[in-house]
Amino acid sequence: MKISTTKILSLPATMLLMAFTAGFASAQSPGQQNFTNLVKVDRFSLDLIPPSSGVQFYRDGIVFLSDTKGDARMLESHTSFGKTDAYYAIPLDTAAGSHSLFSPTLSWQVPTEAMTFNYDYTVMYYTRKPSIREPEKIFKAKYELAKNKKHEWISETKPVSFCSDRSLYSHPALSPDGEKMVFSSNRSESLGGLDLFISYREGTEWSAPINLGNLINTKGDELTPFLDQDNNLYFSSDGISGSGGYDIFFCRYNGGKWDKPANLTELINTPDDDLAFKLSRTDGKTAFYTTRYKQAGKAPQLFRVTLRDQMALGNVRNLQEAFSLIARAVPALEEEIVPVATKQEEPEPAAQEALPPVEKPVQKVAEAVKAPEPAPATVEKQAAPDPDAFVFRVQFQATPAKRADRTITTGGKKYDVFEYFYNGTYKSCAGEFPSPAAAAGLQAQLRRDGYSDAFVVAFKNNERVTGSLQNIAAQASAPKPAGEAVNTQRAPAQVQKPAKPAAQSTAAQDKIVYRVQFASYMQPRGSFEVTFGGTRYKTFEYMYNGAYRVCAGEFSTSAEASGLRKQIMKEGYPDAFVILTKGNERVTVTAQ
Known part of the structure; x- marks a missing residue:
């Protein structure tokens, strides 16, 4: 460990940061580089009790495992047979404040860093073993009125729907809007040991998991994912070059996919294992992570990350922005950031004919790093649609400015990009299909290529149509008498004109x-x-x-x-x- 109480950025990352912090750009000697203290990391006094290896933010505090022998509310004569349970406390500067049971009557002896909550803390997903002989699975719990007339966290008895095989499913990370979940698993699609997967909410259930691809996953293990308020992804990996052991990485979310992982430098990472990064979604100004030491008998240490106010003022508003700044300053190590996965399969004949020749065999999960293409791919261009016909496209990205590249290559094919403006951002779409089912293949391919939020949208005369895709598809396929417009018993879909705001009285x-x-x-x-x-x-x-x-x-x-x-x-x-x-x-x- 290279710190006594507070860790700061190492010199190489510091010098790179100068390009992004104009307010601190004046030349200083190494001993005067106070601008390096944009973010500070302090030891946090809290014993980490197995099976937990960290903490999780909950409401305005944190939840963690503790021993009831240390609970001041218990009678002294009863403390000798205390048990481990989940507690909640508002953290002070270097220690947890007065704490209380996370759930007053029901015990939650589970890894607290593997808990994740929806925006209003009424739904929780967490990890536990269904039985001694089974691997970890992800379960859902709801905060509701129990039989004792008090609100309690009450768990469902069966794991979530995608935990249907003998694989391990661990450490779910729910997005702020609750529409997607990233987790760690050793499913058969894994490139190495444990990979990160994503699942999407489908009503009350979740979609089949999709491997996040080898832009993020490696032949090693990827653990403890976390999504901040802006959907930036944090995770630990031992398969990407770093300080040693497990390092914590940051992937900026650009509106449709995650950028390449960036090592959070020696500000966070050490030669030991650094895990379980969590950041407050309330204000984004506090984070926690754990260093697990390789030295035998040395207990893991919890660290608290905050902004150093004097230096951060006027440069960043929260830790998301600070880590994004650090990520841009880290050199892009093309060969080391995305190792090629070793787990491969023989390509299917049909896939081999469709894909351009590459030097390596086709892998089970689509590679996020593009292989050199011997010849330009054929651009998929569709004929001009009938103005009255519905067209289905796959939206894959939203950006504040227009997209410079008017094509996108995915699955060995190049598609023209259709762009429209809505709700303050430019939305990029690919493909033109007669039905949502026909568009589903491109949607799945884009998700495999890292555009995790790709979804099918409908258009009529190049204006987006909202409503149920099922109803819109029914309208599109309904027979239309000559000279008459489509008329069904279902309520017609509403056409949005996003660039034209509704008039107000x-x-x-x-x-x-x-x-x-x-x-x-x-x-x-x-x-x-x-x-x-x-x-x-x-x-x-x-x-x-x-x-x-x-x-x-x-x-x-x-x-x-x-x-x-x-x-x-x-x-x-x-x-x-x-x-x-x-x-x-x-x-x-x-x-x-």
């Missing part, structure tokens, strides 16, 4: 509304529902100072909004505050 434009702002994101989320104090609210989103701000509630007075603000603060958003809007635009005066 003068009264609506002048309406004063008080709302409670509780979160901000680097990518748009659109409107969604949240629950505070047992009441559901539809969110309102607006753009300000380079970030998307999310609000809840609509009130005619500030006093009414203050009640919701207090409730939101109780539920883990301490920075929630009241804003004033007029005609859906924020009024830049302080709400009283």
